[in-house]
Amino acid sequence: MSPQSEHRWFFEPETFPVRHIGSTDAEVQEMLEVLGLPSLDALVQATIPQDIRLQNPLNLPSQRTEQDVLGEMKTMAQQNTVYRSFIGMGYYDCVTPPVILRNILENPAWYTQYTPYQAELAQGRLEALLNFQTMVTDLTGLPLANASLLDEGTAAAEAMAMCFAIGKSSRPAFFASKGCHPQTLAVVQTRAESLGITLDIGMVDNIDWEQHAYCGLLLQYPTTDGFLRNYQDLAQRAHEAGTHVVVATDLLALTLLKPPGEFGADIAIGSSQRFGVPLGFGGPHAAFLSTKEEFARQMPGRIVGASKDAKGKTAYRLALQTREQHIRRDRATSNICTAQVLLANIAGLYAVYHGPNGLKRMAERVHGMTQVLVEGLTRLGCQVTDEMFFDTIRVSSVSLKPENILKQATHHGLNLRSFEDGSFGISLDEATTLDDLETLFKTFSKDGRIWFSPKELAEALTVSIPAPFARTTPFLTHEVFNRYHSEHELLRYMHRLQSRDLSLVHSMIPLGSCTMKLNATSEMIPVTWPEFSRIHPFAPQDQTAGYNQLFQQLESWLSEITGFSGVSLQPNAGSQGEYAGLMVIRAYQKHRGEAQRNICLIPVSAHGTNPASAVIAGLKVVPVSCDKQGNIDVADLQAKASQHREQLAALMVTYPSTHGVFEESIREVCKIVHEHGGQVYMDGANMNAMVGLCRPGDIGADVCHLNLHKTFCIPHGGGGPGMGPIAAASHLTPFLPGHPIRNPSGDQAIGAISAAPYGSPSILPISWAFIALMGGDGLTHSTKVAILNANYMAKRLEKDYRVLFRGKNGLSAHEFILDLRPFKKSADIEVEDVAKRLMDFGFHAPTISWPVAGTMMIEPTESESKAELDRYCEALITIRKEIEAIEEGRLPRDDNPLKNAPHTIDVVTSSQWVHPYTQEQAAFPAPWLRDYKFWPSVSRIDNAYGDRNLVCTCPPMEDIIKKPEA
Template identity: 55%
Template sequence: MRTDSFALRHIGPRESELKEMLQTIGVDSLEQLIYETIPDDIRLKSPLNLPVALSENQYAEHIGKLSAKNKVFKSYIGLGYHQAILPAVIQRNILENPGWYTAYTPYQAEIAQGRLEALLNFQTMVSDLTGMEIANASLLDESTAAAEAMALLHAVRDRKQKKENINKFFVSEETLPQTISLLSTRADFLGIELVIGEHKNFDFSSDFFGVLLQYPGKFGEVHNYSSFIANCKEAEIKVAVAADILSLVKLQAPGELGVDVVVGTTQRFGIPLGYGGPHAAYFATKEEYKRNLPGRIIGVTKDVDGNNALRMALQTREQHIKRDKATSNICTAQVLLAVMAGMYAVYHGPEGLQYIADTVHYSATNLSAELVKLGFEQVNSVYFDTIQVKAKAEAVKKIAEENEINFYYPDTETVSIAINEATSLEDVNDIIAVFAKVAGKEAEPLKELLQNTVIPTEIQRKKEFLTHEVFNSYRSETELMRYIKKLERKDLSLNHSMISLGSCTMKLNAASEMLPLSNPQWGNIHPFAPVEQAEGYQVVLKRLEEYLTEITGFSATSLQPNSGAQGEYAGLMVIRAYQESRGEGHRDICLIPSSAHGTNPASAVMAGMKVIVTKASENGNIDVEDLREKAIKHKDNLAALMVTYPSTHGVFESAIKEITDIIHDNGGQVYMDGANMNAQVGLTNPGAIGADVCHLNLHKTFAIPHGGGGPGVGPICVAEQLKPFLPGNPVIKTGGEKAIGAISSAPWGSALVCLISYGYIRMLGTKGIRKATEYAILNANYLKERLNEHYKTLYSGERGRAAHEMIIDCRPFKVNGIEVTDIAKRLIDYGFHAPTVSFPVAGTVMIEPTESESKAELDRFCEALISIRKEIGETSAEDENNVLKNAPHTLQMLTSDEWNLPYNREKAAYPLEYVRENKFWPSVRRVDEAFGDRNLMCTCPPTEEYAEA
């Protein structure tokens, strides 16, 4: 046995267990199982052309050598990205802790109270600093958050504006260039006309429904927007502001000026640059817009005993439920990064943030004064951290880069310098020395920072912030470490047990893949640094694109989309650009089978398409004749089919090539949703089924951790004809020759976590990556057969096999008074996170074990579900007081002096013997969803306010 084989460590079942698992399934070999699962005509005839697998040690050496190719200069580029200092206590206890990074989105609130509290802290921090009433629990990046703000303001136009079709949106020319590019991409198919100009010349015309301002502006100037915003209100034009969150410690909160939305990024709060991401964006607005707020909101509610509890409010899985009527297609937030940013505020508190912001500002004002002494003109009169210096850009650039310093050069006569938290007095003197050399003068080094400010009193912040106890209690590392651990203990993550969520692929996130993320050679590269300084990144990203292109059977890949839903949108936008280039821009019909992934309809609508749903047959497959009929009916305007393969029902449909041919014959393109790619890699691919574009979830199939609900990466892979249209970036050239506009803020999206997927592919290699897929299918079918006598599997392939996931039907248990939710909550008592509940079919659970789970863990899970099935048999519709309806059972309940339930404590807490060895205690009982929505509370309230609600 090669104990240095990564595949041996990544894949759960041992070779010695394979025979028994195959016997249970009823096949003689793994090859037979794959033959019975995947249709013959789409199986790959030859192995993937990927590198030979590296051992974990070899990979560590390899990635270390690549990191050394990156040149980590001091970057003062700004443009929405600034080096920040990640406190070691947060790095060690959150970023590097699988208790935090392997958790899933908190859909099961009872076992996610730690994450939910950390996100409530984040929301409170954002609301306090922006001066807004309500904030969400993070978005993908600043530019996409700005686009969501534009969409929200468009959606909440008053009746008169809607009736008169008021569709103009003004964007200040001082907005970040990547945001303007992304807004242009989004506006095209939303019927919004962008007008970009100088805010001082805005005419407050009734033709506009909204405006976007940057605060401070992209090159640092801080404007007093109070009269501008007042004029907008008078003209009934709504206002969004993209604000630098650290500057809000010093500047008046936008909410005090009466704006409607504030967006931005929290990257400055301790998150590594990471060549562009992942970073948690924020979105804050008025209470009246809460039902239009994109993404997730964390709210306070009660559990069944009346104890305080947290849960996701209002928008829980809203894009799955509302589909094409959803407010956004956001499926992945940036939870891990939001948790880190919120904890940065907890650690530093208001006085710590004040010190950091003051130091940044004083460094900028002192630098400005010294450069003026050297004879340079400094253009910005009011600024927080960024100055603009008139100088020969080429001369400055040459000397700066010789001294390993990056500035930004807006034109040949201007140098923009953005100071950050990591800028020391020594660094300020180094900058001064560069300009002194350009001027041919000697400069006296600064010995201390004078406390000079250029922010006028009328726009200085006067209102207190972060007054809640949580931001004023944990100053020592010991205290913060214990607080983080207290929250971690309330959450069930992969470091405790299997999380078998269908469609979500909760596989191992190996330590060897994760370790490079902590290396500053990867973490401290600015996304707009000259590409020659990021040679290590360029090698990794280019190779990863090549590997993904090979795996999907396509021609090219873009890594830019930073979530699966963004990948869907990007894929559809590329299709639209291709069709426009052929004079077929009128094509706007998107066919979506009822079995497709839940975010698909929302993505199609965002891309300006009209959604037509096609039927499923009785066996859960796409109704081919219904699809053919609708494709022919709409052939003149057919843009695309969005198909999930294998289907969300967990089946490889044998008619898939016929389906893709129908679409092509009627002028459309085929978009394949890659949510279930874990069942394809190395065995078949989107190219083989006849698709034209697919997105991949790197946070599923390719081992990036879910991080409690993000980071995610959703790259798109495309066929040859779509290659020229891959998305670009206005600052660093990326994408195809006819690139569509930006899809996310950074040129390569969340580049830092792409290292994980690169490592996954390099350590598995051609054979390992195929074996991982085979074992994912093996594990799913093993579960299916073990549970067969106790639960009905809703759909199977033509030969009776599941793909990598399956749906079990819980609707028959309604006669016993048991709902699918009761089973989900009872599983907590057995130490398991529930599978995906009531999606895509109400009253069912969708189970996906992944290849990383051992046979022993699969057996424990089966024993739990079989035991629950027996418990269901003991209940009746008239009996509400049973072990399932009362689940989950907390330690507080079990240790109470009173016990008035008709079953004993042992049955409640230790239903099977294995539970005793590794008991997970939920911190609250079943939460009251309705109470939380009626009494929405989305910031950290004083304790007495909980009682009032």
């Protein structure tokens, strides 16, 4: 050690990259030696085409310590001012029960889970989601609900698309009431334009049913300014005209109000945010959608259903799963990446904790507070619209000017909703107190004094909802909503659910293109700080200086990383990013007078979400072939681009490819598209192989989306939240998404993509912290290690499995594909058998049967240690030996450890063991399992049975078992 390095500790504290990257420098060198390479730089040179490599380091701040970054983030957060929000518009302050806050929202065992495609390892969260679906169906009065959508605006747009699809596109017009929230109308308007649906927005009383044939009608119940209308006659009239009725509603209100399903709604949508999910400046929040059973095949998103496992035990899984794993591509009308699972779990467990009686008491309290508010404001001489309400009123003052009321509200630390006519909207919520009411009275008092107390007014009022609005039907009658009301009981219930789920706290989840990496605790901590979590999305700009600074810095960093000039943080999922990017391209081409461009070229190897997004954006999908090496067939691309020269809108390309290869032809591919008048959309799902080494903007792309829940460390949350911001070249920047409440992008901006102006802002501190902690050098080093880890695993496994689609020098990018197809003939073993057998080793399977059927795509990420990579390799090598035993006849084809996997504790402890292999081999096939064993809670699930007997709410268990097959 040199004299200088001996004292380096004094000047340089330990920074974060050594915590994020799983392997030590010595282990990195060991893996390089296995590959026969001297350094990480040599690996990069052999992997990434020279003509796209970044020549200069990223111009980002230097890496820093966790303490430094948390300190700066606290300073930033304190620039936000937390006012008491009464703005409403579908967003409410609420109380997240501490037991749920600590054990769900802040618990990595819940927020690091993946989408439950391997259901045997996800029984806990699937049960929680079934609770959520049951809560929604009970409260809305409609029998079928999905497992959440992105936000209320998106849910309304999906409902419109449903109506359009149910009508088989024969009625290309939709009516939306002016009583809906403005942000919802904006999102619906954007989607209607792309789908070619004529959207009429107006007063429902003015609908000319003889003149128009609408596929659907959107209503708000209660309306955006709080009023209740009896929609029963309107719904009947709509049905007589062949129009489906969509009702946007409020779950807490429905504990007191007649549910939409009882007055004729075909679809109900809304947000579950006020069920314990923080405001978070607009998200993430779980939306809901419920409908009639006959519309199950048209429902967007994911549905959790009950089935049975190989032993006849009730088990949960994603119902209609074929549309989940094999997306309908160019026939799609929705995108399956539209869920907020973590937030749906919170909302569902909130309902479990409070139960039907607790929720009803809460609703009565909110409604009672609103009655007191009306009485007090009336005594102060204010005008309150004399209509039925639940928690929101519209009020104007006779004696005070609107600007004076706003001034007094600001003085008292209150936010109100302002209408153009000078009136104000006030929405009360679970967190409202009598002191809040007193402050509101002072705000509307001419001299700031009141001569009555809220308590006096409350004692003189009777809380009631009159007919025809009053709810008469019971809800949340299932045992799960009536049992866990003490904290001790709920805590134990949540931990029972948690124990049935595998997450990153247990072992690696090496899903190709899903990038399940470390979600560091220091990155997660700021999410629940009140300065970030209790801000209303439409709070005035001067109250959100900290958020504004975070947005500006994050946008500039993402611009530098991608090589683009502009970024929009609005899309709140990768699917929404794809949709937004294509809409930006279309807006640019329309601006240039090229509205006829409607062809989207998509390689057959592309992510399944790509063609779905293209269809939703109003484009026609034309597939482009791939060659035998899995690369884009340049000749076919040239031919298709020439054939559609006048109509070519875009090419959607994933880079590195979905086959895990840095294709050498990428510059030529971009050039061909540009020469034929199109734009290049780059799917950023594989950005983890590019950061610091190459940039989409330099390669030739025009726009890309970034999965912040992949490359930039926002956790997957069991299938959401996610964030999918887009970055665009300068010629596309003016068209980035706008918003009716805040429009930072200018007059040429496309319409709103998400309900909130910045999508899901409260999770953006995670990505900001990750970049700040890593710095440019740390990010670049982590990308190199991600590529190293994939190639190391591929090298270790190549003797036992065929590795598909390697690059020019026999290397992969950050992921690689194992070919398991030969085992079908040699041993009658399918890729699913290997996936289930990995569970016995304590591992989640890689991505299976995509992008090639019968294969596994493995992405280890940079966060996994060499020891963990070796364990996973040993598991796959051991499984290969078991397949060999079948091939050689030492194990039968129909009764072996793979066909019977996974093995539960009930199975291996049974006194009746009849298999030709030992219980030890079944349950403990690797030595590390003696130290720790994760037990799948159910045996292999029968998916076909579940689809034939669709059960998507919480029934008595005996009913599921006894239900006959259809």
